[in-house]
Structures are given as C-alpha cells and as structure tokens.
Amino acid sequence: xxxxxLTVTAAATTAALTALSACTAKSxxxxxxxxxxxxxxxxxETSATSVPAGHVTLxxxxxxxxxxxxxxxxxxxxxxSEKENIGPGxxxxxxxxxxxxxxxxxxxxxxxxxxxxxxxxxTGSGTPAKRDPRLDKAVAEYxxxxxxxxxxxxxxxxxFVKAVKAGDVDAAKKAYAPSxxxxxxxxxxxxxxxxxxxxxxxxxxxxEPGQKWTGWHRLEQALWEKKKIGADEKALAGQLLTDxxxxxxxxxxxxxxxxxxxxxxxxxxDEVATGKVTGEEEAYSHTDLVDFKxxxxxxxxxxELLKPVAAKNDPALAKELDKQFTALNTLLDKYRSxxxxxxxxxxxxxxxxxxxxxxxxxxALAEPLSRLAATVAK
Amino acid sequence: xxxxxxxxxxxxxxPSRRALLGWGxxxxxxxxxxxxxxxxxxxxxxxxxxxxxxxxxxVEFHGTHQAGxxxxxxxxxxxxxxxxxxxxxxxxxxxxxxxxxxxxxxxxGKPVGEGAYGGLPEAPPxxxxxxxxxxxxxxxxxxxxxxxxxxxxxxxxxxxxxxAELPAFPGDNLHKARSGGDLCIQACADDxxxxxxxxxxxxxxxxxxxxxxxxQLGFGKTSSTTPDAQTPRNLFGFKDGTRNIAGTEADRLxxxxxxxxxDGPDWMSAGSYLVARRIRMNIETWDxxxxxxxxxxxxxxxxxxxxxxxxxxxxAPFLKAMKPTAxxxxxxxxxxxxxxxxxxxxxxxxxxxxxGRLDAGLFFLAYQRDVRKGFIPLQRKxxxxxxxxxxxxxxxxxxxxxxxxxxxxxDWWGRTLFSKEA
Numbered sequence: 001x002x003x004x005x006l007t008v009t010a011a012a013t014t015a016a017l018t019a020l021s022a023c024t025a026k027s028x029x030x031x032x033x034x035x036x037x038x039x040x041x042x043x044x045e046t047s048a049t050s051v052p053a054g055h056v057t058l059x060x061x062x063x064x065x066x067x068x069x070x071x072x073x074x075x076x077x078x079x080x081s082e083k084e085n086i087g088p089g090x091x092x093x094x095x096x097x098x099x100x101x102x103x104x105x106x107x108x109x110x111x112x113x114x115x116x117x118x119x120x121x122x123t124g125s126g127t128p129a130k131r132d133p134r135l136d137k138a139v140a141e142y143x144x145x146x147x148x149x150x151x152x153x154x155x156x157x158x159x160f161v162k163a164v165k166a167g168d169v170d171a172a173k174k175a176y177a178p179s180x181x182x183x184x185x186x187x188x189x190x191x192x193x194x195x196x197x198x199x200x201x202x203x204x205x206x207x208e209p210g211q212k213w214t215g216w217h218r219l220e221q222a223l224w225e226k227k228k229i230g231a232d233e234k235a236l237a238g239q240l241l242t243d244x245x246x247x248x249x250x251x252x253x254x255x256x257x258x259x260x261x262x263x264x265x266x267x268x269x270d271e272v273a274t275g276k277v278t279g280e281e282e283a284y285s286h287t288d289l290v291d292f293k294x295x296x297x298x299x300x301x302x303x304e305l306l307k308p309v310a311a312k313n314d315p316a317l318a319k320e321l322d323k324q325f326t327a328l329n330t331l332l333d334k335y336r337s338x339x340x341x342x343x344x345x346x347x348x349x350x351x352x353x354x355x356x357x358x359x360x361x362x363x364a365l366a367e368p369l370s371r372l373a374a375t376v377a378k
Numbered sequence: 379x380x381x382x383x384x385x386x387x388x389x390x391x392x393p394s395r396r397a398l399l400g401w402g403x404x405x406x407x408x409x410x411x412x413x414x415x416x417x418x419x420x421x422x423x424x425x426x427x428x429x430x431x432x433x434x435x436x437v438e439f440h441g442t443h444q445a446g447x448x449x450x451x452x453x454x455x456x457x458x459x460x461x462x463x464x465x466x467x468x469x470x471x472x473x474x475x476x477x478x479x480x481x482x483x484x485x486x487g488k489p490v491g492e493g494a495y496g497g498l499p500e501a502p503p504x505x506x507x508x509x510x511x512x513x514x515x516x517x518x519x520x521x522x523x524x525x526x527x528x529x530x531x532x533x534x535x536x537x538x539x540x541x542a543e544l545p546a547f548p549g550d551n552l553h554k555a556r557s558g559g560d561l562c563i564q565a566c567a568d569d570x571x572x573x574x575x576x577x578x579x580x581x582x583x584x585x586x587x588x589x590x591x592x593x594q595l596g597f598g599k600t601s602s603t604t605p606d607a608q609t610p611r612n613l614f615g616f617k618d619g620t621r622n623i624a625g626t627e628a629d630r631l632x633x634x635x636x637x638x639x640x641d642g643p644d645w646m647s648a649g650s651y652l653v654a655r656r657i658r659m660n661i662e663t664w665d666x667x668x669x670x671x672x673x674x675x676x677x678x679x680x681x682x683x684x685x686x687x688x689x690x691x692x693x694a695p696f697l698k699a700m701k702p703t704a705x706x707x708x709x710x711x712x713x714x715x716x717x718x719x720x721x722x723x724x725x726x727x728x729x730x731x732x733x734g735r736l737d738a739g740l741f742f743l744a745y746q747r748d749v750r751k752g753f754i755p756l757q758r759k760x761x762x763x764x765x766x767x768x769x770x771x772x773x774x775x776x777x778x779x780x781x782x783x784x785x786x787x788x789d790w791w792g793r794t795l796f797s798k799e800a
Binding site: 324 | 461497498501502555582586587
C-alpha cells in the first residue's frame with residue numbers, strides 16, 4: 001500500500017446504497033412483524049415473505065445438526081444484519097431496521113457457502129432505490145470473488161508464516177509473493193478496512209514517526225536484505241496471520257456498489273502505476289510483477305462483472321477496455337515463461353525501457369478504465 | 379458543451395477563460411476583435427497584419443500555416459515528443475481529429491470536452507482544470523510528424539526527402555531518451571500553466587494510442603519573430619539570432635520556411651520542417667570565462683549585442699572583423715550562401731544535475747523549408763569550427779515534418795497526409 005490511501009468507499013457509495021441509518025417511523029407495529037425462521041441442514045423456512053418497513057424481528061430456531069448463520073441480505077448480497085454461530089437446537093432473536101425494498105433471508109448451515117435463501121419483501125413508506133438487477137448481480141458476484149480471494153489467501157499465508165516460524169529463509173522467500181496475491185487482487189476492498197491495511201501491508205517509507213513496522217514488507221526486508229529470521233520476525237509472522245484472519249472474516253461485509261467496483265478497478269491500476277511500475281512496492285524481493293499481475297486480475301474481474309451494463313451503455317468503451325486488458329496481459333506474459341505460473345521475472349532485471357513500456361500499457365488501460373464508473377452509473 | 383452550459387459556466391463561480399477574454403482581452407488586442415467577438419486574431423504566416431502580442435489574447439488556430447511558427451514567440455514552452463502505440467490507422471486518424479478539436483478549444487481559452495467540473499461526481503472530468511480562470515495566453519499548438527512515423531500505416535512513399543535524419547555531428551552526445559519521436563506537439567504560451575495544461579490534456583486523450591517519449595519545458599524565449607521587439611538573451615547573457623525571420627517578412631518566410639508547391643509531396647505544401655535540439659550549456663565554466671573571450675566567442679559585444687566593430691545590435695555585421703571561429707561569423711547567412719532558418723528556441727533549466735551544476739541550456743527549435751538545406755549544412759559548419767562548442771553540448775535531437783495549417787472547423791491535423799482523398 002501507499003501512504004495516501006485509496007478508498008473504495010467514495011462519495012458515490014452512499015448514493016447507491018439503500019441506507020439503513022434513517023429511522024423509519026413504524027406505522028404498523030404489530031407482534032406479527034416477527035418472522036419465524038426455522039433453520040435446518042437443508043432447509044430454511046420463513047413464516048412470512050412480506051413485512052412492513054421499520055424494525056423487523058427474526059425469531060430463529062436451528063433445528064439442524066450443524067451450527068448455522070442467519071442473515072438478512074441486500075439484493076447485492078451485502079449484509080443488513082446477521083447472527084453467526086447459532087448452535088444446533090438453540091434459538092436466537094435477530095432484529096434489523098429495513099427500508100422498503102427486496103431482500104433475502106439466508107441460512108448457512110455450517111456457516112459456509114451461499115446458504116439457503118428465501119425472498120423477503122419490505123413494503124410501506126419510502127421508495128426503494130431503483131436498482132438495475134444486473135448491477136446487483138455484478139456486486140453480489142464481486143462480493144463473492146473478494147471473499148473467495150480472502151479464503152484462498154489464508155492457507156498461503158499459513159505456509160509463509162510456517163516457514164518464517166521454522167526459520168527457513170528459502171521456504172519463506174518462496175512463499176512470500178504467493179501469500180500476497182489474493183490481497184493484491186482485491187486491494188481497494190481490503191484497504192477499506194483502514195485498521196488492518198497498515199498492519200499488514202505498510203512499506204517502510206510510509207511509516208509515521210513512532211509507528212511500529214509490521215506485516216508483509218517488514219518480513220520481506222528481513223528475508224531479502226537481512227537474510228535472517230529472528231524472534232521478532234517470528235512474532236510478526238504470527239500477527240500477520242491473525243490480522244489476515246480478521247480480514248477474511250470482515251471482507252464480506254465491505255460496502256461495495258457498482259461505482260465503487262468500477263473505481264476500485266481503476267484504483268488497482270493506480271496502485272500499479274504509482275507503486276509497482278517504479279519498483280517501490282517490493283523494494284527487497286523485487287516481486288513487483290506478481291503484485292502487478294494480481295492488481296490487473298482484480299481490476300479485470302470487476303470490469304468483467306460490470307461489462308454487461310458497460311457494453312450496453314458505451315460499446316466503444318467496452319471494446320477499448322477489452323483491447324487494453326488484452327494488451328497489458330500479453331505484455332505481462334513476456335515476463336513469465338509459463339502463462340499459468342506466477343513466477344515472474346525479478347523486477348530489478350526489468351530495464352528502464354521495459355518499465356516505460358509497462359507504464360505506457362498501464363496508462364493506456366487506466367485512462368479508459370477511469371470512465372467505467374460514469375458508464376455504469378448512466 | 380452546449381451554449382447553455384457555457385453560459386451557465388460563465389455565470390456560476392469563477393469566470394471562465396473564455397469569459398475573461400470577452401470582457402478584457404478583446405479591447406487590448408490591437409483592436410482586432412470581431413463584432414460581438416471573443417477572440418482577437420493573430421495572423422499567421424503570409425498575412426502582413428501585425429499580430430497581437432503580450433495581451434493574454436487568443437491566437438487564431440485555423441490558417442494556411444500552423445500557428446506557432448511565424449506567429450509571435452510567446453514566453454513559455456512545453457514541447458512533447460510521442461511514440462505511436464497503435465497499429466490501427468483509423469484509430470490514429472481519430473486521435474488526430476480528437477486532438478484537433480481539443481487544440482481548437484484550448485487555443486481559444488476553452489476547456490477540453492465538457493469541462494473540468496459539473497459532470498458526474500463518480501467520474502474524472504474531461505478537462506484537468508488547472509487552466510480555468512487563466513487567459514488564452516496566446517497559446518499555440520503545433521504538430522509535427524517524425525521520420526519514424528512514416529514506417530507505420532503504409533506511409534513510406536509519402537515521406538518527404540526534405541525530412542532528413544540528421545547525421546552524427548562531431549561533439550554530439552545524444553541521449554536516446556531525449557531524442558526522436560513519431561510525432562511532436564509544440565505548445566507555446568505566455569503562461570507556463572497554460573502550455574503545460576495543453577500538453578497534459580493532449581497526452582491524456584492520447585493514452586493507448588500514443589505515449590509521451592520525452593518532453594521539455596522552456597522559458598525566456600531566445601529568439602523573436604517580431605522585429606521591433608528586443609532580441610532576447612540566452613543563458614550565456616548574449617543576444618543571438620538578431621537576423622531571425624520576422625512573422626511579417628512574407629518573402630523570407632516563403633523562401634526559407636514554408637514548403638512550396640512542388641518542393642516534395644503535395645501533402646506538405648504550406649508546411650515546414652522542424653529541428654529540435656536540446657543543447658546543454660556548461661554554465662559554470664562559461665561564467666568563469668573572461669568578458670573578452672565571451673565576446674569573441676559570439677562575435678558580439680555583451681552590452682548591446684552589436685557585431686564586432688559596430689555600435690548597434692542591428693548594424694550590418696562585418697564578418698571578417700570577427701575571429702574565424704566566432705559563432706555569428708560562422709552562422710550568418712552571408713557566410714552560408716544565404717542559408718536561413720527561423721529560430722524559435724527557449725532557455726531551459728531542469729534543476730541541477732547531481733554534481734551541483736545547473737542542468738540548463740537552450741532548447742533549440744528551428745523551422746525551415748528543407749532540413750537538408752537548412753539545419754544540416756549550418757550545424758555541420760558550426761560543429762566543426764564554432765568556438766562556442768567548448769561551452770555547449772547537443773544532448774537531444776529530433777526532426778519533424780510540420781504539416782500545413784488546419785483550414786477551418788471541419789479540418790484536422792494531418793488531413794493532407796492521412797485522408798484517402800487528399
């Protein structure tokens with residue numbers, strides 16, 4: 001990360017979300033507002049599919065054999081309210097405040113996966129924001145992508161941490177770049193958790209006076225520059241894993257909107273343009289091209305999900321973005337022998353002229369990508 | 379931008395550059411403003427009407443020749459050379475059209491596209507905004523095509539012979555990263571921010587199709603194209619180029635600067651050829667040189683700029699009175715069978731060079747009808763004999779074919795080269 005944080009929750013976020021904060025007057029306060037939710041291992045029954053806007057209560061009973069999780073979800077899969085870890089045979093009452101609109105109730109037996117869903121329509125005062133269902137779908141899928149990346153990252157971080165704790169410099173070096181890839185792919189979302197980001201991804205020049213240097217880059221310095229692992233490094237590796245577990249748990253709740261997705265894609269390219277192209281990000285390991293590729297992949301994922309809408313609103317822009325993503329990926333492929341491998345050329349071996357070429361390709365993509373948010377917001 | 383939007387922009391908040399021009403610029407600009415008019419017109423080239431100078435006014439973008447050659451030299455420069463990144467001719471032509479439209483707007487003091495504010499909050503604005511509220515500042519934008527461009531898009535047979543690659547001159551120390559380019563844009567203005575804004579916005583429009591290869595900022599024009607103006611001094615403190623061609627000298631321009639019909643390919647008629655050289659000056663050693671030697675090197679006195687043995691700058695020089703290696707003696711048309719170039723150079727200072735030496739010099743820009751008959755023979759002679767060589771080094775170099783002017787609002791930069799029917 002850079003000292004100046006790129007935030008995913010821009011001003012645009014609030015406009016596109018169905019805000020919860022405004023306290024809606026409860027016009028039809030009845031006992032009947034409570035919805036019975038009966039959760040089991042393969043079913044999720046709800047006693048009502050429609051409810052007046054305002055305070056909504058879910059009376060949950062887990063009749064299954066596994067602990068479950070019950071959520072009220074926005075159409076884009078963002079969580080309105082949730083209760084985790086409802087044990088078999090136990091009950092829980094969940095309350096939420098909802099505006100009129102379409103929602104889903106999800107039960108997740110074993111607290112995993114997509115869950116079993118039921119529709120919930122909230123009626124009454126307050127016009128629900130008109131939303132393009134294709135964009136809701138895009139956000140929901142992107143939310144899943146972000147979660148999948150975090151889930152897939154944890155085992156790779158564990159491998160890295162294990163090597164550090166074992167004092168195995170070579171194994172730790174090998175595991176370093178792969179452990180960062182999922183984070184790099186979803187960096188704008190990851191960075192929206194301002195407390196985790198500086199703990200795990202701060203670079204030495206960005207430290208404030210008195211701030212302790214922790215995270216990946218601190219360990220990177222130890223491995224490549226100092227070439228040794230001490231007690232301090234072992235402790236920091238453990239902390240890195242703890243911090244990233246928290247990221248994994250919280251990342252699904254990030255605020256994501258179609259425009260923040262689009263701008264997040266552009267911000268990933270900004271990360272490349274300011275940190276990777278210069279070689280500042282991985283100053284010791286020179287694995288910048290791995291991060292570079294991860295940033296581009298994350299940006300491309302967001303774009304591909306928004307493309308159905310973007311291509312309809314501005315076909316020329318979509319065509320240009322397809323072209324420039326291809327061009328940049330083709331250029332990046334020159335720096336690895338195997339297209340499926342993330343073993344890239346060490347960035348200190350990349351010449352000035354080659355860096356210029358990479359920078360030109362990034363600009364060629366980032367400039368039209370900066371127009372994606374406006375295009376999907378049309 | 380619609381008229382209504384423009385009106386609103388003028389009414390709301392800070393006055394636009396266009397508005398400022400309408401209120402304050404027109405009356406100052408030698409009375410050249412048209413009825414109801416916003417834009418004071420500075421003529422280009424063949425026309426002998428004196429041009430507006432120093433008023434912040436706008437220079438007419440359209441004309442037989444491109445503005446920025448014979449039009450009065452402004453105080454500031456941002457020059458950029460680009461590499462072409464696309465192989466798609468249609469895409470490149472579209473860029474030239476988009477650039478022309480942006481140049482048309484910016485030289486008139488208007489923002490690019492739909493402006494710098496008022497659009498969607500989620501999207502970056504079309505215009506970068508740093509020139510809002512500034513006057514047009516006589517901005518001129520001039521495009522040129524480098525020899526390497528003709529290897530693309532099947533243009534080899536259209537490359538003019540007069541666009542010759544420069545030979546290696548003795549003493550050159552050319553940096554590849556500061557040389558060449560498939561095309562260039564010369565932005566001159568009286569306000570550096572206006573010139574930088576123009577290049578920045580054109581570069582932005584061009585991303586993906588072209589990429590900036592190198593660029594140079596300049597200040598303190600070192601040549602004048604207005605004869606009554608004082609000849610500016612270079613960073614050595616000397617007046618040079620006293621006999622430069624003035625924008626009003628139609629005959630000399632025709633003879634030495636503008637490409638004539640039949641000179642080469644038709645598409646270059648009314649165009650010109652540009653040589654750009656980044657000339658580093660050894661400032662510190664020069665400053666330790668005696669006044670006598672300094673004056674001997676140039677062949678002029680430092681106070682008036684008068685040639686050796688004469689009293690005034692514009693007195694006819696007696697070349698034989700100068701040292702055989704004097705710069706003026708070697709460069710003067712009388713010593714070169716009348717070879718004359720139009721100079722438009724600027725001083726530059728890019729801070730210091732890491733050794734504490736001023737990274738400064740002259741960004742030399744010369745326009746001519748044929749590079750083979752202009753810069754090349756002149757520089758050959760200077761590189762071999764000029765006493766100034768002890769204090770300077772050429773470190774960047776490029777040549778460009780500068781096509782004729784954009785005729786009207788339906789025309790675009792490079793049409794004569796790229797249009798099938800041209």
